[in-house]
Amino acid sequence: MDISVGLSTEKDPVSAAIEATKLASIKIHEEKISLAIVFSSIDLSYPKLLKTITISLERPVPIVGCSGAAIISNQGVFKHGVVVMLLSFSKDVYFKSACVKNIKTKTALKAGIELGDSLLYGFKNAHRLLSLIFSDGLIDEGSNLIAGLQGRLGKSFPLVGASAADDMRFLKTYLYFNQELLKDSAIGILWGGKLNFGLGIKHGWKPLGKPRTVTKSRGNIVYEIDGAAAIKIYEEYLNRNPAELKKDLRRISVLYPIGIYIPGEEEYLLRNILSMEDNGSLRCQGNVNEGSSVRLMIGTRESCLNATRAAVNEAKKRLLDANIGFKKRQGMKNFVLVLESASRYILLRREINKELEIIKKGLGEDTPIIGLCTYGEQAPLRAISYQGQAYFHNQTIAILTIGG
Amino acid sequence: MYNLAYLVSIFGVIGLFIIFFLAWMLIRKIDKMKKLQMTVNKLKKALEEMDEQAKLIVRTDMELNKIQEELDKKIIGLYALQKISRAISTTLQENQIFKRIEVDYLQDLGFEKACGFLWSDKENKFIPHLNVGYLIDEIEMISSQIDLDKKLYLNLIKSEKTISSISKLPGAGLGDKINHIFMVKFFVISPILPREGNQGFFFVGTENTDVVLTEGDEELITILSNQIGQVLENARLFEKTWLAHNELEEKVEERTRQVTMALEEVKNVSKRKSDFISSVSHELRTPLTSIKGYAAILLEEKLGSLPQAVKERLAKINRHSDELVQMVNGLLDIARIESGKMTMKIEERDLKDIIDSASDLILIQCKNKDIKLASDIQKDLPRVLADRIQAERIFINLLGNAVKFTPEKGQITIRARKKDDAVQVDIQDTGVGIPPDALPRIFDEFYRVDNPINEQVKGTGLGLSLVRHIIEAHKGKIWVDSKPGKGSTFSFTLPVE
Numbered sequence: 001m002d003i004s005v006g007l008s009t010e011k012d013p014v015s016a017a018i019e020a021t022k023l024a025s026i027k028i029h030e031e032k033i034s035l036a037i038v039f040s041s042i043d044l045s046y047p048k049l050l051k052t053i054t055i056s057l058e059r060p061v062p063i064v065g066c067s068g069a070a071i072i073s074n075q076g077v078f079k080h081g082v083v084v085m086l087l088s089f090s091k092d093v094y095f096k097s098a099c100v101k102n103i104k105t106k107t108a109l110k111a112g113i114e115l116g117d118s119l120l121y122g123f124k125n126a127h128r129l130l131s132l133i134f135s136d137g138l139i140d141e142g143s144n145l146i147a148g149l150q151g152r153l154g155k156s157f158p159l160v161g162a163s164a165a166d167d168m169r170f171l172k173t174y175l176y177f178n179q180e181l182l183k184d185s186a187i188g189i190l191w192g193g194k195l196n197f198g199l200g201i202k203h204g205w206k207p208l209g210k211p212r213t214v215t216k217s218r219g220n221i222v223y224e225i226d227g228a229a230a231i232k233i234y235e236e237y238l239n240r241n242p243a244e245l246k247k248d249l250r251r252i253s254v255l256y257p258i259g260i261y262i263p264g265e266e267e268y269l270l271r272n273i274l275s276m277e278d279n280g281s282l283r284c285q286g287n288v289n290e291g292s293s294v295r296l297m298i299g300t301r302e303s304c305l306n307a308t309r310a311a312v313n314e315a316k317k318r319l320l321d322a323n324i325g326f327k328k329r330q331g332m333k334n335f336v337l338v339l340e341s342a343s344r345y346i347l348l349r350r351e352i353n354k355e356l357e358i359i360k361k362g363l364g365e366d367t368p369i370i371g372l373c374t375y376g377e378q379a380p381l382r383a384i385s386y387q388g389q390a391y392f393h394n395q396t397i398a399i400l401t402i403g404g
Numbered sequence: 405m406y407n408l409a410y411l412v413s414i415f416g417v418i419g420l421f422i423i424f425f426l427a428w429m430l431i432r433k434i435d436k437m438k439k440l441q442m443t444v445n446k447l448k449k450a451l452e453e454m455d456e457q458a459k460l461i462v463r464t465d466m467e468l469n470k471i472q473e474e475l476d477k478k479i480i481g482l483y484a485l486q487k488i489s490r491a492i493s494t495t496l497q498e499n500q501i502f503k504r505i506e507v508d509y510l511q512d513l514g515f516e517k518a519c520g521f522l523w524s525d526k527e528n529k530f531i532p533h534l535n536v537g538y539l540i541d542e543i544e545m546i547s548s549q550i551d552l553d554k555k556l557y558l559n560l561i562k563s564e565k566t567i568s569s570i571s572k573l574p575g576a577g578l579g580d581k582i583n584h585i586f587m588v589k590f591f592v593i594s595p596i597l598p599r600e601g602n603q604g605f606f607f608v609g610t611e612n613t614d615v616v617l618t619e620g621d622e623e624l625i626t627i628l629s630n631q632i633g634q635v636l637e638n639a640r641l642f643e644k645t646w647l648a649h650n651e652l653e654e655k656v657e658e659r660t661r662q663v664t665m666a667l668e669e670v671k672n673v674s675k676r677k678s679d680f681i682s683s684v685s686h687e688l689r690t691p692l693t694s695i696k697g698y699a700a701i702l703l704e705e706k707l708g709s710l711p712q713a714v715k716e717r718l719a720k721i722n723r724h725s726d727e728l729v730q731m732v733n734g735l736l737d738i739a740r741i742e743s744g745k746m747t748m749k750i751e752e753r754d755l756k757d758i759i760d761s762a763s764d765l766i767l768i769q770c771k772n773k774d775i776k777l778a779s780d781i782q783k784d785l786p787r788v789l790a791d792r793i794q795a796e797r798i799f800i801n802l803l804g805n806a807v808k809f810t811p812e813k814g815q816i817t818i819r820a821r822k823k824d825d826a827v828q829v830d831i832q833d834t835g836v837g838i839p840p841d842a843l844p845r846i847f848d849e850f851y852r853v854d855n856p857i858n859e860q861v862k863g864t865g866l867g868l869s870l871v872r873h874i875i876e877a878h879k880g881k882i883w884v885d886s887k888p889g890k891g892s893t894f895s896f897t898l899p900v901e
Contacts, residue, residue, distance in 0.1 A: 169612070208458045209462075210454070210458075238463065239459070252466070255466070296462065350476065350479075
C-alpha cells in the first residue's frame with residue numbers, strides 16, 4: 001500500500017484543493033491511486049472543491065469524505081482547511097464505496113439497510129474486513145442507521161464511522177462522494193482482502209452522582225428519568241432553571257453528557273443533548289434505551305488526553321495482534337484515521353495539538369495521519385476485532401490504524 | 405395409656421421448645437433486618453450526600469470551565485488584537501488603516517461583522533470606511549439608517565464611551581434598534597477618537613446566538629478602537645508633515661532654479677566679457693602693429709636721419725607698443741582659454757624636459773642677478789598630461805616672476821613630486837614675498853601687488869591669471885604660500901594618466 005497526505009489552509013476552495021492534492025500527489029504514483037479520502041472545514045464545502053481535486057489528479061478517482069468542525073493531519077489540527085489522503089492498494093486488497101441519499105424520507109433504519117446492500121453488491125467473494133461510514137451530522141437517528149447497516153453486514157462486523165460536522169453552528173454538514181456534495185445522506189466503504197486494522201476508541205469521561213434509570217424513552221428522545229421529566233437531571237446538578245438550560249443545554253452537554261451503563265464494558269456510552277423539548281424531554285445525539293442505567297458524566301482535559309493514550313495503545317495492540325501470522329511483505333505500510341469528537345475539540349481547545357503529539361508518539365512520527373472533528377462516532381465499544389458490536393458514540397476519539 | 409400420655413407430653417414439650425426456638429429465631433431475624441435496614445438507610449443517606457457533593461462538583465467544574473473559556477477567549481482575543489495592531493500600525497496612509505482589519509482577526513475576537521464610520525464635516529454625515537461581513541447594499545442601508553439618527557452616534561462619540569449589548573444603554577430599546585440596523589444579535593460599538601481630524605466609531609457584531617458577550621469583549625474592542633484612533637492620528641500628522649515637507653522642497657527647488665538662472669546670467673556676462681575682450685584685442689592689435697612698424701621704420705632712419713630727441717621718443721613709442729602687444733596677446737590668450745577656443749594638444753609628456761627648456765630660457769636672467777637656480781625632481785616621475793607650449797608658459801611665467809621679485813644672490817628652487825593622481829610642482833623663491841591681504845587676489849586679472857619692484861618694473865598684471873587659466877584648463881590646481889620678506893612658493897598640479 002502506498003499512502004500520502006496533503007494539507008492546505010488556503011481560503012478559497014479551488015486553491016485549497018489544488019494545493020492539498022498537489023502536495024499529496026508528489027509522494028505517490030498518480031496512475032496507481034485507488035482511493036482519495038477528503039476532509040475539509042465547512043467553509044470549503046463546495047462542489048468545486050471535489051471537482052478541482054479530480055481535475056488535479058488528472059483522472060477520476062473514487063473520493064470519500066465529509067466536512068468537519070476541524071481537520072487533522074500530521075501537521076496539526078486546523079479549524080479551516082482541507083486534507084487529502086491518497087491511497088494506492090495492492091492487488092489483493094478489495095474495496096467498494098457506496099452512498100445512500102434522502103435518509104429522512106427513507107428513515108434511518110431503511111437507509112442503513114440500503115447502504116449495506118449497496119456495499120455488498122458486487123463485492124467479490126473476498127474475506128470482508130472492515131467498513132468505514134460517514135453520515136450527515138444533523139440526522140437524529142444515527143443509531144438506527146447503524147442498526148440498519150448491521151442488519152446487512154452482521155451485528156458484530158467491524159464498523160467504524162463518523163458524523164459530518166460544521167463550524168459548531170449545527171446548520172449544515174456535507175458528505176463527499178466522488179464528485180458529489182451530499183446532504184441528508186450517508187456514504188460507506190467496505191474493505192476486504194489482505195489488509196489489517198486496529199481500532200481504539202475511548203472518551204475519558206467519568207460518572208458522577210448516583211445512578212438513575214431511564215423510565216420512558218423512544219429512539220433518541222428521553223422523556224423521563226426516575227419517573228420525572230428528563231431535564232430534571234440537569235436542573236438538579238447544574239442548579240439552573242429550564243429557561244436557561246433550553247438556551248445553553250447543547251453547549252453544557254458537551255462538557256457534561258449523559259453516560260449509559262453497558263454491562264461488561266469498561267467505559268460508559270456517552271450521549272450529547274441536541275435540545276430540550278418544552279415538556280422537559282431531552283433529544284439526544286444517538287439512541288437511549290428505556291430501562292438503561294444512566295449517570296451524569298464529567299471530563300477534564302487530563303482525562304481526555306489519558307483516554308487518547310489508551311485509545312492509541314489499544315489500536316496499536318490490535319494492529320499488532322492482527323499482524324501475527326500475517327506474512328511481512330515488502331512495502332507494508334500503515335496509516336491512521338482519527339475520528340475526534342467536536343466536543344473534545346472544544347474541551348481541549350489550545351491543547352488539541354498535545355493530543356496529536358500523543359498519537360504521533362504512539363503510532364510513529366512518520367505514519368500518515370488524516371482525521372476530522374465529528375458530531376458523532378460509530379464503533380464497537382471495546383474494539384475486539386470481530387466481537388464488538390458497533391454503537392453510536394459521542395465525545396470519543398476513535399483511532400483506526402490500517403495497514404497492508 | 406400412660407405411654408400415650410407420656411408421648412403427648414414429650415411432643416408438647418418439644419413443640420413448645422420449637423415454638424420458643426422459632427420465636428427466638430424470628431426475633432433475631434427481625435433484629436438483623438432492622439440492622440440491615442439501618443445500614444441501607446445509612447448507605448442511602450451516604451449516596452444522597454455523595455449525590456449532593458456531585459452536584460457541588462459539577463457546579464464548581466462548570467464555573468471553572470466558564471472561567472477557562474473566558475480566559476481562552478481573552479488569550480485568543482489578545483493575539484488577534486496584537487495582530488490587528490501590528491497590521492494597522494505599519495501603515496501611515498489613512499485609507500489603508502481600515503483595509504488592514506481582516507475578517508480572520510475579527511473572527512478570533514468572536515465577531516464576524518464589523519464596520520467603521522468617520523464623521524465628515526464637509527458632507528455633514530458619517531462616511532463608511534470599513535466593511536467586514538456585509539454586502540455593499542447592506543452597508544449602504546446601514547449608512548442611511550445612521551444618517552437618520554446621526555445625533556445618537558455623535559453623542560456616542562462625544563461621550564467617549566463604549567456601548568454594547570450587555571452595557572447599560574442610554575435609551576430604552578436602543579439595543580434592539582442597533583441589532584436591527586446592523587443585522588446582528590450582539591454588538592459592541594466604540595468611538596474612534598483621534599485628536600487630529602474627523603472622529604467616528606467602530607462597530608463589531610455577531611449573528612451567533614451561542615455567543616456569550618462579556619465585559620472582556622467590550623474592553624478588547626475599546627482597546628482596538630483606541631488603537632485605530634491613535635493610528636489615524638499618526639497618519640494624519642504624518643500627512644501634515646509630509647505636505648509641509650513637500651512645500652519646503654518646492655521652495656528649495658524654486659530657489660535653486662533662481663540661483664541657477666542667476667549663475668547662467670553670470671556665465672553669459674562672463675562670456676560676453678571674454679568675447680568683448682577678444683574682439684577689442686583683435687581690433688587693437690592691427691593699429692598697434694602699424695604703429696610699431698612705422699616707429700621701427702622711422703627709428704632705422706630709412707626715411708632720413710632724425711634728431712636725438714625724436715629718436716628717444718620713438719624708442720619709447722616702440723617699447724610701449726611692445727608692452728601693449730604683450731598685454732593684448734595675454735588678454736587674447738585668457739579669452740581663448742575661457743571660451744575653450746585655445747587649441748591644446750594634451751599628451752603624455754616628460755615634465756623634466758619642459759622644466760629644463762624653461763630653465764634654459766630663464767638662466768641668463770638668473771646669472772645677471774646672481775640667483776642660484778636649483779631643481780629637485782623626483783626620480784622616475786610619471787609623465788604628465790599637458791600641452792607642451794602651454795606648460796612651458798606656466799614655468800616661464802612663474803620662474804620669470806620669481807626672478808623678478810628675488811633680490812641678488814637669492815635662490816630659486818624647482819621641486820616636482822608625485823602626489824595622488826597628479827604631479828605637484830613647487831617653485832620656491834627667496835624673494836620679497838606677498839602680503840597676506842594680497843594673497844586672495846593674486847591670480848586675478850590686472851591685479852598687481854603694491855610693492856617697490858612692481859613700481860619700477862612694468863607688467864601687464866595678466867601673467868598669473870593666464871597661468872591659472874592654463875592650469876585649470878589642464879584640470880589642475882594652483883595656489884601660493886608666502887610670507888613677506890621670506891619668499892613665496894607657487895605650487896600647482898598637473899594630472900598624470
